[in-house]
Amino acid sequence: MKKGLLAVMGAVLLTFFSGESAIAQGYRIEANLKGLQDTTAILGHYKYNGQQFIAKDTARSDANGLMVFEGKENLPGGLYLILLPGQQKLVQLVYSGKETDFSLQTDTSSIVKSMVVKGSEENQIFYEYQQELGKIMEESNALNLEKKLKSDQVSAALVNKKLNDLQQKFTDYQKKFFEDHADTFTAKLFKVTMEPEVPPAPLLANGRKDSVWVFNYYKNHFWDNFDFADERLLRTPFLQPKLERYVKELIVQVPDSVNKDADALIQKAAKAGNKELKSQIVYYITSEYENPKVVGTEGVFVHMAEKYYLSGQMEVSEDAVKRIGERVASMKPLLVNQVIPNLTLSDPDKKPVSIHGIKADYTVLFFYSPTCGHCKDAAPKLKEFYDTNKAKGAKVLTIATDQSPEDWKKFIKDYKLEELSNGFDYTYKHDFRTEYDVYTTPTIYVLDKNKKIIARKMPIEQLDDFFNFYLRNQEAKSTAAN
DSSP states (O other), X not given: OOOOHHHHHHHHHHHHHHSOOOOTTOEEEEEEEETOOSOEEEEEEEOTTSSOEEEEEEEEXXXXXXXXXXXXXXXXXEEEEEEXXXXXXXXXXXXOSSOOEEEEEEETTBTTTTXXXXXXXXXXXXXXXXXXXXHHHHHHHHHHHHHHHOOSHHHHHHHHHHHHXXXXXXHHHHHHHHHHTTTSHXXXXXHHTSOOOOOOOOBOTTSOBOHHHHHHHXXXXXXXXXXXXXXXXXXXXXXXXXXXXXXXXXXXXXHHHHHHHXXXXXXXXHHTTOHHHHHHXXXXXXXXXXXXXXXXXXXXXXXXXXIIITTSOSOOOHHHHHHHHHHHHXXXXXXXXXXXXXXXXXXXXXXXXXXXXXXOXXXXXXXXXXXXXXXXXXXXXXXXXXXXXXXXXXXXXXXXXXXXXXXXXXXXXXTTOTTSEEEBOTTOOOOHHXXXXXXXXXXXXXXXXXXXXXXXXXXXXXXXXXXXXXXXXXXXXXXXXX
């Protein structure tokens, strides 16, 4: 499996956005970490995907665990870590970009509970919030244990009331926290992780709650707690999980829906003037749909590539633009609902066989390499699909993308594919990668009667289920129309 173009470009984006401009006022962060001695720790910040750590400084502790990180240039704001030796433990700290000289003191055996902060309101309230949450969790765990030990209804009801009271206590604390510290970066950090609060749903005519209204409200308010203007949030681990939740779970996975909602989200970042955030959202969505997990959604990649990369909105190299343009040119004629370009090959008797020449209600194209291990695993499943569904109007054309005629014929014989249509390019003039977007094998297309693509890049394991699901849908539409 080859990496997509966007995966290659990711490294360029990360490099481009790691050199943030900063006011040259310097920083000094003193950390006294009991339990450390004579060792080196690393100071750095999260990257937006939460899976990368960008190191900014190192410091060595003395025999008492005292270390100082300092530099002449200011650090960019974000959620930082002091990574301890062995990378098993870490100390989080908020760097707002405004408080540049402060100290932390704690015990490495109980980092949050023992934390004392001086010179930084952001970090003081950051740890106060976590300490309060820790107390609530301890009480909650004790009550849940009590609930297990005392299973009678009276005791369970009493414990449930205490748990509800505890939840309300933290809700009240949280509300006051956000009111008292509304202008802090720390409040933004905690709010980003919160779910939208959905009000009571209106009732339908049958007296039930309107679940569609609930979903739409949740989706429409999903980004309410994310400040699109604050570029510091890109140096936290919260953006990508929110993007993944929104894109994969809240948007209907058809190209038109994804394109519409993706453009609206990107526009939010653009209107906020956050160029870096806009670029990261564009990059994430484009890379997700270059080789998507949902069949038929490659049109999102084409849309994103044309609107943002090929238009010049995204700042990438000329070489990258060229490669993206070539990929789009290859994919665009092969998207779902397009009539697939015809292809004429030769069968084992050297008679012509073509895609458009196959008369069938449905045609499955199976592009493969005769020596490919995955293709060999897929061949018996393809034969089984054909045997099961040929009576329903399905035919299969296998197309060898490389190797010799001898390898091709051996593959057909070994996997008993003689009853299928089989094609080989004896002229060796076809580039299946550019003509049919075959970057990996096997690659499967499903066509309707008019050779319009109804599925592409279909995994062999899903072919039978998809085909029969599609048939049922077509039958239901026909029944409804009559």
